[in-house]
Amino acid sequence: MANPSHPAHDLVRGKRLLRSGALLAALCLVLSCWPTVLAAHGGSSSGNQTGIPIPSLPHGEMAVIAPYYGRIVALAENASDTDETFRRLLNFAQIQRAYCLWGIMPGSVSDEESPFNECSHAYLAAAKAVLLHMRTMKNETAPVGNLVSEIDATLVRNNLSLILCKFSGESFNTADVIRPKLTDIILHARSLLAILSALLATVAGLWLTAQALRTEPRL
Known part of the structure; x- marks a missing residue:
């Protein structure tokens, strides 16, 4: 039994x-x-450039900003005096992070050979752009200023701002979503x-x- x-x-x-x-x-x-068919992303010179340009993000700086992503988005979602640029940057950051499987893939931030590293650069660069844009908003100056100071202190303390990778010089655009290639995922x-x-x-x-x-x- x-x-x-x-x-x-x-x-x-x-x-x-x-x-x-x-x-x-x-x-x-x-x-x-x-x-069904994923086109390879060819860098900042390809894709639709009618969106909002987003400056590149060095590899070392990306590693510092990654743990702060949640706090940046939380501040952004509670912002009151928003504008179209801000909303489009925030929307892009959230969509791009979803394409990166929300950062849960191993090595997506630290490993430049990861098929998820380029899209991690994209959503974290967008998060930084959101943060810097909030500094121009009158009602968000104080909380954003504190967070920016904390991130800057972490960068200086760990001396990571000069660490680069092959995606460190790549700029992005809100009209050009970065999609990891399935073949790269299989080969990684x-x-x-x-x-x-x-x-x-x-x-x-x-x-x-x-x-x-x-x-x-x-x-």
Whole structure:
């Protein structure tokens, strides 16, 4: 006679399933939004340049700004005296980050060979542009000034502003979204391993859940 599954065990399995499936779910969501054929991004000289230009972001500075992204967006979403430029910059930063799988892919910020590194440059450069634009807003001067000072102090303390990579000189534009190429994802070991691990963990979680349901005692 099969032993009944303990409720606590089922709860643990459920939590594992949710955690392991998070990366895969995010990947599937973004892939479903991508065009069938992804065109390679050819740098700042290509694409539609009718949008708002965004200055390039050095690699070292990007690594410093990345942990502050959430605070920058939180300030931006609570801003009252916004204008069209500000809203378009913020919208681009959020859309671009979604194409970067919300920064959860390993090495997306630190590894310049990652297929998600260029799009990370794009959304973090946009976040910096949003932050600097808020400095011109009268109602946001104080909180934004404090955050800018904190970021500047971190840059100086870690001496990261001079660290460059192949995307450090690339400028961006709100009309030109950067999309990681599927072929680059497949060829990049860390990205591919992360996706395959998430897929394997999800399949294993589904199998364990099915086994737990199958072994429930019959009344």
